[in-house]
Amino acid sequence: xxxxxxxxxxxxxxxxxxxxxxxxxxxxxxxxxxxxxxxxxxxxxxxxxxxxxxxxxxxxxxxxxxxxxxxxxxxxxxxxxxxxxxxxxxxxxxxxxxxxxxxxxxxxxxxxxxxxxxxxxxxxxx
Numbered sequence: 001x002x003x004x005x006x007x008x009x010x011x012x013x014x015x016x017x018x019x020x021x022x023x024x025x026x027x028x029x030x031x032x033x034x035x036x037x038x039x040x041x042x043x044x045x046x047x048x049x050x051x052x053x054x055x056x057x058x059x060x061x062x063x064x065x066x067x068x069x070x071x072x073x074x075x076x077x078x079x080x081x082x083x084x085x086x087x088x089x090x091x092x093x094x095x096x097x098x099x100x101x102x103x104x105x106x107x108x109x110x111x112x113x114x115x116x117x118x119x120x121x122x123x124x125x126x
Contacts, residue, residue, distance in 0.1 A: 020102045024051040030106055031098065034113040041117065042126040043074075052102070056116065058094040058124070068094055074123060081119035087112060 028051040035047045035054055045059035058074050060066045068074040075094035090097040
């Protein structure tokens with residue numbers, strides 16, 4: 001539909017004009033650097049991402065990447081712990097996903113990582 005195409009083109013123009021792709025790349029790099037600090041926790045298997053999309057995999061054993069038994073509901077418990085601390089994101093099994101908006105500031109990213117780290121430690125006892 002021509003109206004939908006016009007809106008999409010205007011959106012693409014705005015993304016280009018405001019430099020949002022580069023901002024997502026720069027802020028995403030900061031986010032992944034901060035999330036990498038969680039790798040020292042005994043139940044973080046992998047930290048991965050691109051741009052401002054990132055994921056932290058929770059595992060029973062990082063060396064073998066053995067998953068937690070589904071009945072343990074580690075991912076949902078970590079998700080609940082982050083919510084109790086005021087942060088809501090997305091979860092897929094035992095993989096915690098982050099996708100903050102383009103306008104996020106470094107202090108907000110740092111707070112997100114701190115909340116996630118605290119929540120992982122609380123749930124796993126690490």
